[in-house]
Amino acid sequence: MKSKTNTAQEEPDYRELALKAKQSRQSLDTLDDAHRVPLTRAISNVLTTEIAETTYAQIIDGLPLASVADDTPGGILSPAHPINRHKTLCPGALDKTRLFRAEFDPGSLRFDASLLSAYQATTSGSAAFGTRLIEMVAIAVHQIAAVLFQLEASGHKDDGVTDWAPRSDDELWWRINPDGPLPTLFCHSWYVDYEQYPDGVADVVGYWAENRILGGVVLFDRNDPVKAEEEERKDEEESDDDYDLPPHQADPNAVYLHPERGGNVPYRICKLLDNQKEQLLAFLLAAEDMSDNDSSYSCPLPILVGGQNTERVDPEEPIHLTGIYRDEWERNLQPEYMGDNRSRDVFSLGDWVSFAEWNHSRERWMTRFRRYPEWIQRQWEGRVRYDHSDEDDEIDETST
Numbered sequence: 001m002k003s004k005t006n007t008a009q010e011e012p013d014y015r016e017l018a019l020k021a022k023q024s025r026q027s028l029d030t031l032d033d034a035h036r037v038p039l040t041r042a043i044s045n046v047l048t049t050e051i052a053e054t055t056y057a058q059i060i061d062g063l064p065l066a067s068v069a070d071d072t073p074g075g076i077l078s079p080a081h082p083i084n085r086h087k088t089l090c091p092g093a094l095d096k097t098r099l100f101r102a103e104f105d106p107g108s109l110r111f112d113a114s115l116l117s118a119y120q121a122t123t124s125g126s127a128a129f130g131t132r133l134i135e136m137v138a139i140a141v142h143q144i145a146a147v148l149f150q151l152e153a154s155g156h157k158d159d160g161v162t163d164w165a166p167r168s169d170d171e172l173w174w175r176i177n178p179d180g181p182l183p184t185l186f187c188h189s190w191y192v193d194y195e196q197y198p199d200g201v202a203d204v205v206g207y208w209a210e211n212r213i214l215g216g217v218v219l220f221d222r223n224d225p226v227k228a229e230e231e232e233r234k235d236e237e238e239s240d241d242d243y244d245l246p247p248h249q250a251d252p253n254a255v256y257l258h259p260e261r262g263g264n265v266p267y268r269i270c271k272l273l274d275n276q277k278e279q280l281l282a283f284l285l286a287a288e289d290m291s292d293n294d295s296s297y298s299c300p301l302p303i304l305v306g307g308q309n310t311e312r313v314d315p316e317e318p319i320h321l322t323g324i325y326r327d328e329w330e331r332n333l334q335p336e337y338m339g340d341n342r343s344r345d346v347f348s349l350g351d352w353v354s355f356a357e358w359n360h361s362r363e364r365w366m367t368r369f370r371r372y373p374e375w376i377q378r379q380w381e382g383r384v385r386y387d388h389s390d391e392d393d394e395i396d397e398t399s400t
């Protein structure tokens with residue numbers, strides 16, 4: 001069996017990693033003006049957008065809007081869920097949000113020390129500068145959401161909407177939610193491992209806010225370019241029949257979005273095109289008052305990835321195999337009871353750019369256990385909730 005980069009033998013202790021990272025956080029004071037000024041401007045530019053305002057207002061309100069809670073691939077929200085009645089923001093939420101924005105001090109944000117020094121080390125205007133700036137903005141968007149969630153000023157605290165669960169005979173719901181409802185309705189369903197997050201449930205809300213405001217959870221290529229090249233060379237030399245992941249050249253300046261939205265937005269992780277990244281940076285770095293509606297700084301948020309974003313990654317693959325993630329603790333492998341989209345015998349042009357690409361995805365699904373390092377298999381097995389031992393590892397005749 002071939003192995004890709006980052007195939008450690010033991011499962012890392014994510015909780016410990018996350019807490020360590022949290023302890024190392026620092027304010028923007030360590031940055032020089034050439035790095036701090038564009039960053040605070042970028043954060044402020046995002047905060048002035050309508051999508052940021054309505055997103056943060058929902059957190060302050062304490063519940064998402066029904067239309068937002070249902071804005072997922074396939075819109076799987078139960079019609080019986082009481083969130084369906086939350087059609088508008090409650091009185092006062094928008095005013096409180098605007099007051100928060102007026103008083104907001106970017107100096108209150110805290111960033112990982114290693115990210116701060118990586119950003120500080122970049123040359124203004126370089127590709128690395130833009131990439132690290134986008135990373136810091138994503139963290140700011142996430143952290144502001146987490147802070148607002150932790151204020152616990154919500155008028156919905158005791159109304160039972162978040163705790164709602166259907167009757168026990170709703171088999172499908174209970175299969176997907178064996179532990180009952182999540183502690184928050186502000187969630188991107190792939191980013192819910194709050195027990196190992198530095199700020200717990202507040203981070204679930206943070207990932208949700210990134211998705212709503214920016215267009216997806218913001219991820220990067222963490223593959224080591226030197227190692228990735230070595231792996232590719234090794235793969236070419238070996239000639240066994242094992243299925244392998246497609247060739248991947250590490251691109252430290254690539255920016256990926258992991259969206260969760262309805263409409264035509266794919267559920268898979270999409271690499272931003274150069275022009276999407278440039279447009280985002282032009283907006284973030286715009287010095288003018290955004291309310292001027294200057295068309296050269298038109299707001300690209302949220303970025304809706306789609307057909308043009310042809311470089312995609314299966315979110316079902318472990319992040320240690322793809323190397324596409326932001327923080328190691330951000331999500332575990334989804335348990336099998338959640339279903340694996342790749343196992344379905346329906347080709348959807350929205351999610352896969354071609355029939356061939358869909359077939360490759362299916363192949364990765366079929367060969368997953370052969371490719372996963374042991375500790376990832378153990379992690380997966382620990383999360384299996386129903387017996388699937390009769391599941392065949394090959395596509396059967398009826399599904400092709």
Ligand SMILES: [Zn+2]
Pocket residue numbers: 061062063086088089090156
């Ligand atoms: Zn409300």
